[in-house]
Amino acid sequence: GQVGKDGYRHYMEKELHEHPVAIGQTLQRITDPAAKTIALPELPFNPADVPRVTITACGSAFYAGMVGRYWLESLARMPVEIDVASEMRYREAPQPNKGVALLISQSGETADTLGVLRSLKKEGQSIVSVLNVEHSTMGRESDVVLGMVAGPEISVASTKAFTAQLSVLAALSIEFARARGTIDQAQEEKLTASLLDLPSKAAEVFTRVEDIQAMARVVAEARDVLYLGRGICTPIAYEGALKLKEISYIHAEAYAAGELKHGPISLIDRTVPVVAIAPSTILFEKTLSNLQEAKARGGRILAFTDAEGAKKLKGVAEVIVTLPDVDAFVAPILYAIPVQILAYEVALLKGTDVDQPRNLAKSVTVE
Numbered sequence: 001g002q003v004g005k006d007g008y009r010h011y012m013e014k015e016l017h018e019h020p021v022a023i024g025q026t027l028q029r030i031t032d033p034a035a036k037t038i039a040l041p042e043l044p045f046n047p048a049d050v051p052r053v054t055i056t057a058c059g060s061a062f063y064a065g066m067v068g069r070y071w072l073e074s075l076a077r078m079p080v081e082i083d084v085a086s087e088m089r090y091r092e093a094p095q096p097n098k099g100v101a102l103l104i105s106q107s108g109e110t111a112d113t114l115g116v117l118r119s120l121k122k123e124g125q126s127i128v129s130v131l132n133v134e135h136s137t138m139g140r141e142s143d144v145v146l147g148m149v150a151g152p153e154i155s156v157a158s159t160k161a162f163t164a165q166l167s168v169l170a171a172l173s174i175e176f177a178r179a180r181g182t183i184d185q186a187q188e189e190k191l192t193a194s195l196l197d198l199p200s201k202a203a204e205v206f207t208r209v210e211d212i213q214a215m216a217r218v219v220a221e222a223r224d225v226l227y228l229g230r231g232i233c234t235p236i237a238y239e240g241a242l243k244l245k246e247i248s249y250i251h252a253e254a255y256a257a258g259e260l261k262h263g264p265i266s267l268i269d270r271t272v273p274v275v276a277i278a279p280s281t282i283l284f285e286k287t288l289s290n291l292q293e294a295k296a297r298g299g300r301i302l303a304f305t306d307a308e309g310a311k312k313l314k315g316v317a318e319v320i321v322t323l324p325d326v327d328a329f330v331a332p333i334l335y336a337i338p339v340q341i342l343a344y345e346v347a348l349l350k351g352t353d354v355d356q357p358r359n360l361a362k363s364v365t366v367e
């Protein structure tokens with residue numbers, strides 16, 4: 001049936017507020033909360049025998065896949081190949097015997113992602129799809145469907161489906177790690193508990209909207225914006241830049257913070273704000289020094305961090321959004337939310353058509 005806006009100004013605003021529910025419902029399906037363990041549908045292969053996972057997607061789903069790569073590599077010690085679907089489709093990359101192809105798509109209908117699904121199936125890969133619309137073409141053609149339970153997403157720019165995708169990928173990574181013996185039971189419980197904590201932490205993000213609005217006022221004045229992340233939060237910088245471009249039409253680029261000195265630092269001056277995705281995890285000090293370099297060149301630093309990071313960013317960042325403390329493992333899921341809210345708030349200031357940005361389609365079913 002018809003999905004309404006429930007009193008929100010835009011579908012995007014409504015769907016942003018549905019992040020906690022989308023994450024919670026998704027986790028309900030794939031975890032055993034009492035045991036703090038993962039409970040995925042049965043897989044038709046043993047993760048211990050899988051030589052490689054090949055991740056493919058488009059748009060925001062691709063950035064979710066990039067986070068998935070970090071998790072699969074670091075937790076499950078799993079070799080991972082990843083690319084956007086339009087490239088993967090024509091790369092003629094060799095596929096390993098017993099390999100798994102992991103496709104990620106909100107709609108399950110994106111032409112390029114479906115094209116990769118079909119060609120990797122022909123190459124003998126097991127097909128695992130992470131989908132919001134399970135009764136979709138990709139759903140029908142997959143060996144295993146891992147459903148997100150995000151509910152219908154109407155806004156062209158993806159929001160809650162992104163954190164739901166990440167929740168599924170996190171659970172899959174824990175499950176692979178358990179099966180491959182790279183984590184023990186205590187670690188599985190700790191990681192699962194950090195996931196199960198997310199809905200309440202995600203809800204807390206909405207108490208920071210005023211700070212995000214202060215950040216939005218700086219971003220809305222800019223013609224170009226640079227987003228920086230590091231490690232597992234680099235894909236969240238990409239997601240932030242994509243969302244800003246899509247709905248506010250401000251040019252944004254994302255970089256792994258360590259690459260700043262290899263090019264983009266030459267762009268920085270007062271007119272190019274730098275948005276940092278910087279939870280105080282192991283790479284924080286390195287990000288901090290990258291930001292100090294940017295500030296020394298006149299850059300205006302806007303930072304998403306936690307209480308610990310906020311102390312160190314004082315005097316460096318002009319606006320700081322202090323987010324709830326979370327385990328580093330789930331930080332990309334939590335940080336995606338304020339980054340998307342920032343794009344929304346900027347679009348409001350710019351007066352653009354938030355739900356139907358020009359030239360974009362919700363689901364791209366042609367190549």
Ligand code: G6P
Pocket residue numbers: 058059060061104105106107108109110113156157158360361362363364
């Ligand atoms: C379009 C949408 C994006 C989405 C991408 C992939 O470009 O505007 O928000 O991330 O398609 O869509 P999918 O349905 O495959 O996740």
